[in-house]
Amino acid sequence: MRTLAIIVLFGLVMAVLPVFGPTDFTLSFLTLMLLFAYLGQGWNILGGYGGQFSFGNTVFFGAGLYATVIVQVQFGLGPWLGLAAAILAGALVGLFIGWVSFRYGLRGSYFALVTLAFAEVFRIVANSVAITGAGAGLQVPLDPAPANLQFVGRESFYWIILALTVASLLLVWQMERSRFGAYLIAIRDDEDAARALGVDIFRTKLKAIVLVGALTGLGGAFYAQMFLYVDPHIAFGVAVSVEVLLVSIVGGMGTIFGPLLGAAALHLISEVARETMGNTPGLNLALYGALLVVMVTFLPKGLFGLATVSAGRLFKFRRS
Amino acid sequence: MKKPTRSGNTRISRRSLVKGSASLAALTALGGFPQVLRAQGAAVKVGVLHPVTGAIAFAGTQARIGAEMAIEEINKAGGIKSLGGAMIEPVFGDTQGKPEIAATEVDRMANEGIVALIGSFASSNTLATTQAAAKHGIPCIVDVAVSDKIVGRGLDNVFRFSPGFGKCSEDALNNLVKINTAAGGIAKTVTIIHEDSLFGSGLAGLLNKRLPDFGFEVIETIAHATPTRDFGNVVTKLRAAKPDLIVPANYYNEYVLLARTMLQQRVEAKAVYSVLGGAASNYRFVKEHPKAAQYIMDCNHWADPRKDGTKALRAKVEATGKFFTYEIPMNYDCLHLCADALERAASADRAAVKSALAATNWKGMIMPYQAVEFDETGQNIHALPVNTQIIGDDIEIIFPEDLATAEAVYPMPARG
Numbered sequence: 001m002r003t004l005a006i007i008v009l010f011g012l013v014m015a016v017l018p019v020f021g022p023t024d025f026t027l028s029f030l031t032l033m034l035l036f037a038y039l040g041q042g043w044n045i046l047g048g049y050g051g052q053f054s055f056g057n058t059v060f061f062g063a064g065l066y067a068t069v070i071v072q073v074q075f076g077l078g079p080w081l082g083l084a085a086a087i088l089a090g091a092l093v094g095l096f097i098g099w100v101s102f103r104y105g106l107r108g109s110y111f112a113l114v115t116l117a118f119a120e121v122f123r124i125v126a127n128s129v130a131i132t133g134a135g136a137g138l139q140v141p142l143d144p145a146p147a148n149l150q151f152v153g154r155e156s157f158y159w160i161i162l163a164l165t166v167a168s169l170l171l172v173w174q175m176e177r178s179r180f181g182a183y184l185i186a187i188r189d190d191e192d193a194a195r196a197l198g199v200d201i202f203r204t205k206l207k208a209i210v211l212v213g214a215l216t217g218l219g220g221a222f223y224a225q226m227f228l229y230v231d232p233h234i235a236f237g238v239a240v241s242v243e244v245l246l247v248s249i250v251g252g253m254g255t256i257f258g259p260l261l262g263a264a265a266l267h268l269i270s271e272v273a274r275e276t277m278g279n280t281p282g283l284n285l286a287l288y289g290a291l292l293v294v295m296v297t298f299l300p301k302g303l304f305g306l307a308t309v310s311a312g313r314l315f316k317f318r319r320s
Numbered sequence: 321m322k323k324p325t326r327s328g329n330t331r332i333s334r335r336s337l338v339k340g341s342a343s344l345a346a347l348t349a350l351g352g353f354p355q356v357l358r359a360q361g362a363a364v365k366v367g368v369l370h371p372v373t374g375a376i377a378f379a380g381t382q383a384r385i386g387a388e389m390a391i392e393e394i395n396k397a398g399g400i401k402s403l404g405g406a407m408i409e410p411v412f413g414d415t416q417g418k419p420e421i422a423a424t425e426v427d428r429m430a431n432e433g434i435v436a437l438i439g440s441f442a443s444s445n446t447l448a449t450t451q452a453a454a455k456h457g458i459p460c461i462v463d464v465a466v467s468d469k470i471v472g473r474g475l476d477n478v479f480r481f482s483p484g485f486g487k488c489s490e491d492a493l494n495n496l497v498k499i500n501t502a503a504g505g506i507a508k509t510v511t512i513i514h515e516d517s518l519f520g521s522g523l524a525g526l527l528n529k530r531l532p533d534f535g536f537e538v539i540e541t542i543a544h545a546t547p548t549r550d551f552g553n554v555v556t557k558l559r560a561a562k563p564d565l566i567v568p569a570n571y572y573n574e575y576v577l578l579a580r581t582m583l584q585q586r587v588e589a590k591a592v593y594s595v596l597g598g599a600a601s602n603y604r605f606v607k608e609h610p611k612a613a614q615y616i617m618d619c620n621h622w623a624d625p626r627k628d629g630t631k632a633l634r635a636k637v638e639a640t641g642k643f644f645t646y647e648i649p650m651n652y653d654c655l656h657l658c659a660d661a662l663e664r665a666a667s668a669d670r671a672a673v674k675s676a677l678a679a680t681n682w683k684g685m686i687m688p689y690q691a692v693e694f695d696e697t698g699q700n701i702h703a704l705p706v707n708t709q710i711i712g713d714d715i716e717i718i719f720p721e722d723l724a725t726a727e728a729v730y731p732m733p734a735r736g
Contacts, residue, residue, distance in 0.1 A: 024456070025427040032420055124545075127516050135521030137444070139469045142451065152455055154427070227419050229447045229469075231518055234419060274414070281372035281381060281414060 003173055003256060010260075011166040018155045027154035031226075033267040034161040035219060039240065040247035040259030041168040042216040047245070048254035049172075049181065050208045051188030052107065056115030057244050059097070059122050060213040062235030063089040064220025066126065069138045069230045074131055079140075079149040083221050090217015091210050093122075098209035102202050107191070116241070123236035137231030140224065149225045157226050164222065165260070168215060172256050184208055188254070216244075250295050252302025261303040265295075363409035364400060364668045366391075366658055367429040367458070368651075369439035369449060374417035378572065379647050380441050383463060384412065386651030387438055389636060394659045402666035408659065415440050419448035426452035434458060435668050436661070436677075438654045441647065443467030443518065450478045459661075459674040461654045464621065464647060466596065467518070471697040479677045479694050481654050482621055482687075483703040489526050492595040492619035495707045495719045496565075497534045499617075503730050505535070507564035507590045512541045513554060513578060514569040523569045523595055539563055548574050551581040558582065564590045568597060575599035579612040583735060590731035594618040601708050601715055604643040613710045615732035622706050622717060623649035624688035625725055633686065653685040657692055660684065688723050 251262025600618030
């Protein structure tokens with residue numbers, strides 16, 4: 001229950017933040033941070049809890065992004081249908097990749113490479129076919145109105161992504177306590193042992209990847225509505241795949257708050273580096289990289305691990 | 321096998337190090353953010369936003385150089401006189417080549433109080449920055465981004481200084497036909513080698529559609545990814561196809577590699593003709609690979625070499641050991657255009673500067689445009705590309721005639 005209380009408290013504190021009049025930059029910064037915390041949570045379900053490391057989560061993100069934009073631009077339908085299409089597209093892509101990979105028992109680095117390859121295949125296809133606008137991409141006409149899911153102010157997008165992030169935290173909290181979550185963790189810890197105990201490995205993994213696909217697809221739809229433009233590089237480039245992986249690893253894989261902590265830390269470090277040495281191009285990224293190396297080397301359990309250890313020590317200290 | 325152990329002290333010290341780093345980062349953050357809000361006297365802040373890191377960092381860095389040189393010049397000449405000699409203070413930003421970062425950078429710059437924004441080179445980034453800037457009422461002078469989707473979205477804060485993709489490709493086709501016709505229509509067959517993203521694919525599609533209308537036959541279209549590190553097979557195909565014209569549409573590294581491989585395999589054609597070619601209008605290519613670069617033609621952005629301003633800027637850039645690429649004069653002009661608008665607006669109010677930009681009729685540029693005047697979509701109606709050709713150790717303009725500094729060498733002589 002303590003975890004649930006933290007999630008609710010986090011949601012409430014963050015939700016009232018815009019009332020105190022933060023700058024647009026602060027809101028944009030937090031929106032991007034929460035977006036990657038949300039997308040990272042998707043990776044965390046399959047990679048952190050299920051032990052299935054994906055190097056190509058952008059494939060779900062891109063599918064959702066393209067689905068939202070195509071529904072609006074090519075079929076002239078509204079953004080709400082676009083959202084539904086994004087969730088469906090993400091889930092279907094998840095189902096397809098999951099079916100193909102898990103059916104043939106791919107795991108570990110083989111599964112990672114297959115997801116990477118799928119992302120590249122999707123990028124090339126998006127680059128070549130007319131419905132995606134090929135290399136030129138597609139643009140949603142600018143028409144700011146809540147009915148069009150386009151907002152002028154930064155607050156609306158902030159609240160939407162905050163709601164999605166809190167929902168993803170609650171989902172993972174619930175998952176941890178469910179039979180499905182237990183199966184997933186059992187598969188991560190020892191797949192053969194889990195099978196011996198009667199866990200349906202294929203079905204559980206497939207469920208997880210479909211869930212991740214749907215969640216990440218919805219994240220793609222959010223990006224589409226915010227920036228109103230998609231091209232193959234934005235949708236299926238490696239940047240998103242790498243970042244969702246990083247936020248989870250740095251924050252703590254297989255933990256509820258890992259991706260959120262990771263996204264907060266990485267975005268803060270990146271911003272601090274840019275603020276302090278922004279006029280020397282590249283130096284901020286070098287510092288960012290160096291800090292990343294330090295974190296990954298010295299914090300194998302991520303920031304969440306550090307926080308738990310510190311809290312444990314503090315608790316012990318107080319008791320003594 | 322014995323597992324390596326760590327002493328308790330070492331472990332604590334390492335963790336302390338991490339904690340220390342985190343604390344340092346947090347403290348720096350607390351000290352860093354208020355910088356955003358620091359007041360800057362009477363100076364006028366102008367945002368200069370380019371991809372100075374990431375995959376297209378070279379072009380972004382060049383663009384920033386042009387902007388910096390213009391600002392230095394404007395300030396040295398007394399700043400904005402109608403604002404009591406207010407200096408232009410640049411607020412630099414880095415898009416990293418990512419739209420979401422680009423949009424966040426605009427919000428940061430808006431907080432810092434910029435009056436106008438110059439940038440941001442790549443089309444996908446510029447689509448995001450102009451949209452983000454619209455919310456703050458910040459006028460945007462678009463430097464290079466060619467996507468025709470940038471203008472005509474109903475955003476009244478967008479002013480594109482340069483020609484769009486449609487104009488560039490249309491002029492490239494027309495100029496090619498004129499050059500070929502003047503030489504007796506010697507070229508009939510074409511092979512297009514293009515990279516597979518927005519720029520290359522778009523251009524290949526357009527050329528495939530339009531070239532047959534002008535009597536050319538496209539015998540092969542070869543796509544490749546970026547990066548590609550070997551063009552051996554592509555060039556072998558070229559040797560077999562023997563096209564009269566080779567049209568490459570790729571970014572710098574691939575362009576150079578392709579040109580070198582064509583030279584090595586002694587591919588002979590009537591011309592190598594690029595549109596917005598990655599290296600074809602780049603002195604670095606000319607200097608580093610003079611033989612492979614020889615006689616390559618391009619239709620691209622290029623400064624008017626007859627103007628004193630161009631000569632002075634080129635000399636200044638080359639004196640710093642940098643290459644004079646088109647991003648430099650274009651951003652140099654964009655900053656001067658911004659200064660002109662500020663001068664006329666006589667105000668550092670964003671709306672006033674936007675109105676002044678909309679009413680622009682400016683002729684002080686070093687790019688070969690007649691003037692800068694924006695239509696209702698925000699497109700400079702006089703913007704145009706020119707045809708260049710690498711001849712000797714220089715890049716000459718060969719078309720249109722009134723700007724030409726040299727006669728086109730067409731068909732190109734054997735280079736082997």
